[in-house]
Amino acid sequence: MTDNSTRATRFAAAYALMRMAADVGDHWIQSDHQAVTKGQHDENEGQSSRAGRIACTAHVATYTATQAAVLYAGSRVLGLRLKPARVAAALALSASTHWWADRRIHLKAVADATGKGNFYNLGGPLGGAYALDQAFHHAVETVAAAIAASK
Template sequence: MHDDDLIRAITAAVAFGVMLAGHYIGDHWVQTSGQAYGKGLDNHGCVRSAAMWHCAKHVASWTATTTVFLLAAAWWLRLPLKPGWVVAGILLNALTHFIADLRVPLIRLGRLLGRTGYIETVAVVRPAGATSTGPGTALFELDQAWHIGWLAVSALLIAGPPA
């Protein structure tokens, strides 16, 4: 392994780790309750434009959070980030997050890949009754897996191409 490859590997690992931390902060601390509920196209009585707006606001604040984590770590560790690759990784992350958080595309993909039973049976009972979204549900777990997978791809992009 050449020094440049090692630096890229370290950059990708750091980018993934700090963006994963930013992901959880952005998804569970920064996101408002209105955004969390309002962003799903699968909600009863959903108004598409309102859902898209809630989702866009969430993804904007979530992207800002993950970007701050990334840039703070890059500054602290003096990582050799190249702006074009950082922008590409952040945009990929934002786009894939937006798609999944509308829920309907994720549900359709899950069904296409044979996850229908999982999606329909793994639910939780909350004080207001059974729900199929939110922590503890199959849709939530598929959502988080999707996000973390794309975080990994984004981290590789951010590290830049092989020399």
């Protein structure tokens, strides 16, 4: 196997592992409280911005732990030989951008600035907002997987 095909294999496996772990972390591991509270801001009818930050931080901690465990196990089982420093960098990127997006206000601002504000609001929180959130996470996870798979 050539170095390029080995790198492509590591990338594909790292992406598949990170994507699966992200779905589990976002939809099964995240608590109901975290899901409902993580986007709260003071301007949301008196809801606490502090409570939102705490819930989002707790969610991202379990989300990142899920990705780390899956990447570690997958790397061992598949013999990917991912470098710990590269995995740590990939997880840091995934975690920090996940927190940024899941606070909701930032992603909404980007949607508004790029002419996607109407789509963001379409269908309530599980409509356009959710679709744009997931598209953002998928894009970042692609970059993170490339970082994790690099030598």
